[in-house]
Amino acid sequence: MPNILTIARLLAVPLLPVMFLFFDRPWADWYAMSLFIIAAITDYLDGYLARAWRLESLFGAAMDPIADKALVMIALLVINGYAGLTPWILLPSAIIIYREVFVAGLRESLGGKARALKVTNLAKWKTTSQMIAITLIFAKGVFEHHARMESGSERAWLMGWADWAGNAGIALLWVAALMTIVTGWDYFRKAMPFLKEEPDA
Template sequence: MRWTLPNILTIIRLLAAPGVAIMFLYFSRPFADWLALCLFVGAAITDWFDGHLARSWKQETKLGAMLDPIADKAMVLIALMVIVGYSSMSPWLVLPATVIAFREVFVSGLREFLGDTAGTLKVTALAKWKTTVQMIAIAVLFAQGVFEHYFGMSVIGMDATLIDAILAGREEDILGLWWKYEGMVWTGYLGLGLLWIAAGLTLITGWDYLQKSLPYLKETR
């Protein structure tokens, strides 16, 4: 194994994936949300740097080629698990998350089955866009969790009538409820919209990989 900088960045990203979930085990919210968001964004940035550096410095290795897609999938799946686990289990969130998780497991299974011929399932440009949109969507949804928690803490002890009056501007907004609420709503909409786009790209790329693998799945007589 060659311990190049790109490989080290990939390993850091791989270790950061479970770290996102661990943040919620040992830290209270919203501190855990902030740590998970920063850890996820930092790890996502290394996804671009390690590949770029490996190509620029001609340091592409078998270790990096193996770990890079594993790190990407681990980041996405663990982060989605955390987000769904701390959500209200809305079908608008659970459905695209399920599609993404199913596709990642399915394509990984195809690659494992094809073995030496898995080169036919090379990562396409559209698949790279899919991963990028997934990571942006997840980062936005983590941010939505931050706004949601701050808003929830600010309205403790208030009744619905008072909250509505403050948000409507009829009462003084001493605690900044309006910007916390707006941040919660709009990051929620944006994150869900991007996640659905990612799910659509996930289905397209998954179908493309299946089509490419069909010739190798035929029974020989």
């Protein structure tokens, strides 16, 4: 079951941009947000079930972080695509994507020594912050497009929620970006002893 959930998350990732190719907004926003939330929940469930049922495997250990990183990076690309590349979203997104590629490269270069780069509690909080931030930014698009179909107080109410979701999502995205810098530096510091060349005999 944990591996099935991980595979399902991997398959769901490329469907995020597809929502905006085949559906009009705000339905595309609804479908993308719902898909992202379900995928994010499976991120918690597969790890929890693997530990609770003692079903941890090399396949799951390899695929789970790949699925997480792919989900976050594709979602950020989708958001930046329809948000118009605003710097308040683009800059933290660039930091997050850069860090994920950097750490993935570190792990690949270390090979079997990559066990030294264990996932820390701060890294888990970073992932949680990213998931919530992206969900809130998706919600902003949902509220905005529904507001355009309303008028009067209903429109104002929906726009108020859109502003709140957007501002909260962007603020949390910056928090996540700062945590990616801290955790990225921590991983680099732990990897440095393994990256130093051996002196010539």
